[in-house]
Amino acid sequence: MSKNMLVFLVVGFYCLIVMAIGIYSNRVNKNTTEDYFLASRTVGPIVSFFTLTASFYSAYLLMGAVGFFYTHGFAMLMTTTYGACYGLWYWVLGGPIHLIGRKFGHGTPADMIEHYYESKKLGSLVSIMLCAFTVPYLSMQYTAIGMAFQLITDGAISYRVGAIILGGICCAYVFLGGFRSVALTDLFQGMFFMFIAWGLGIYFLFEAGGITELFKGIAAQDQAMLSLPGPKGFYTWGVWLSFIVLYTIMPAIRPDTWQRAYAVKNLGAWKKACFHTAWALPVTYLVTMFTSFGLRINVPGLEGVQTEQALIAYFNMVSPIVGIIILAAAMAAAMSTIDSVLLVSSQYLTEDIIKRYMPNKFSDSQLARIGQIFTVVLTLIALLVTMSPPQFMVMMTALFYGFGCLLWPLLGCIIWPRGTKAGSIACIVVSCVLIVILKLGDFGTYVYGLHFIAWGVVTSGVVYVVVSLMTRPPSDEMVEAYHGYLREKFWSKFTFGRK
The missing domain is CATH 1.20.1730.10 (Sodium/glucose cotransporter)
Structure with missing residues (x-):
């Protein structure tokens, strides 16, 4: 055969x-x-x-x-x-x-x-x-x-x-x-x-x-x-x-x-x-x-x-x-x-x-x-x-992990109640613009020793926190519906030995 x-x-x-x-x-x-x-x-x-x-x-x-x-x-x-x-x-x-x-x-x-x-x-x-x-x-x-x-x-x-x-x-x-x-x-x-x-x-x-x-x-x-x-x-x-x-x-x-x-x-x-x-x-x-x-x-x-x-x-x-x-x-x-x-x-x-x-x-x-x-x-x-x-499709493939900026709005949903809508929008826009500029600008995969996508993730995190602290968070009812529920059903499991 x-x-x-x-x-x-x-x-x-x-x-x-x-x-x-x-x-x-x-x-x-x-x-x-x-x-x-x-x-x-x-x-x-x-x-x-x-x-x-x-x-x-x-x-x-x-x-x-x-x-x-x-x-x-x-x-x-x-x-x-x-x-x-x-x-x-x-x-x-x-x-x-x-x-x-x-x-x-x-x-x-x-x-x-x-x-x-x-x-x-x-x-x-x-x-x-x-x-x-x-x-x-x-x-x-x-x-x-x-x-x-x-x-x-x-x-x-x-x-x-x-x-x-x-x-x-x-x-x-x-x-x-x-x-x-x-x-x-x-x-x-x-x-x-x-x-x-x-x-x-x-x-x-x-x-x-x-x-x-x-x-x-x-x-x-x-x-x-x-x-x-x-x-x-x-x-x-x-x-x-x-x-x-x-x-x-x-x-x-x-x-x-x-x-x-x-x-x-x-x-x-x-x-x-x-x-x-x-x-x-x-x-x-x-x-x-x-x-x-x-x-x-x-x-x-x-x-x-x-x-x-x-x-x-x-x-x-x-x-x-x-x-x-x-x-x-x-x-x-x-x-x-x-x-x-x-x-x-x-x-x-x-x-x-x-x-x-x-x-x-x-x-x-x-x-x-x-x-x-x-x-x-x-x-x-x-x-x-x-x-x-x-070529643009090849470039977009290289940007696949650009969705990493969603980490910060997600953390706002499940961990940090102070995160805001404005902070989320700002961090997504800044991250996407930054990584596209770094990619199109031919800076190479590693910019000053750090992967260009990592620059987008880190920068978007800073933007999310700063803008969120300057703007109004979600309603108290929504915060309780998410964070209160998770405190009871999930985070309470992380007691680390406490009774």
Whole structure:
């Protein structure tokens, strides 16, 4: 059997599984927006755990992260530090989001922020910003899975055709089952991906003769691989600080994470999912480091993009079949990211745009259908962009974490009662303008040593506090409805030994 025939069998089998999940989800669909976008808020702890981790995993972990460890060494292990923080922040921020969302029936970030600050203009601003940052990111993800398919077939299938095939499958199961499809496919994809990632790390440990021998082999190549800032000098204190700002808290307020906090069935289920995320992500990065070090010992001398394909280069020599399975895992990880972004983009367009600006024009079941239509429309747009990505779309993809400025209005909703509508509007506008200027101004990714998105997040926080202290906060009734409720239902759990 030829390699490409085996590729089509593996990918075809995978596609059959996810389509079966989509068909099942469609059969139990209640044809409401809450069911289509949030699975009727009934997701349990196991599925929540896998949908949190699988959405975070992407092809990056088996390719980009492997390349980073290969190039920059032990310093990259800082990812395990902020990986552990994900679980903490998912709980600290996601817990209140879940409780408030269930109490008031919120479905999107704009719902909560508009309601608390009593401002439709602010809600609209949040909606526009999220759509502006999320939809271009979706387009680039389709390019990523297309490139993976091209790689796995040795160029027999172009990345454009690969994007159409896999993007179409992804669209189909999201269209059929909405969030239920996304969550259940994340369960399957997450288990598959973790098995492959952990299995590879264990394989390279045994292949090297244990962890001591693995590190001895790396040290023999380059001592700088085991120290800061790494052999290339990349991991400076500015980079570390940027990673802490961007990748400890920001994943907890990603649009798809917010959606998962709304969808989980109760606070206890969310707590369990967050706890297990706190150990699973660091362990996965740790075993990825073992994989990368093993690859550097066995396939030395790779540079640039070659480092991201080190796994494929190695297994093309050792076992092409395993290489195919690894690339299938990378595609599964990429699709678990795509389906999440696709659904949440459809939700924002449906609930934050159509429902908000055409109130009472459509029934709830009609809005659910509109959401399905947007799923198809967004896929078509993303695929068209994938054929020849315009430069501004590439730039907007780089700005994906620009939504980080929402951290401050969120903290105003759940922690700091003094936050105001004016402060929220000011911090969002200032952050968006600043990061676009820094990006268009060609200042580079790191401006004075700090990532340009981090500048936006930090600056917006200062603006939010200063403007809020100068303006009127929400009504006492609204503050009590949010902060009083959370003090009783959530923050009282953090007693720290007090009775």
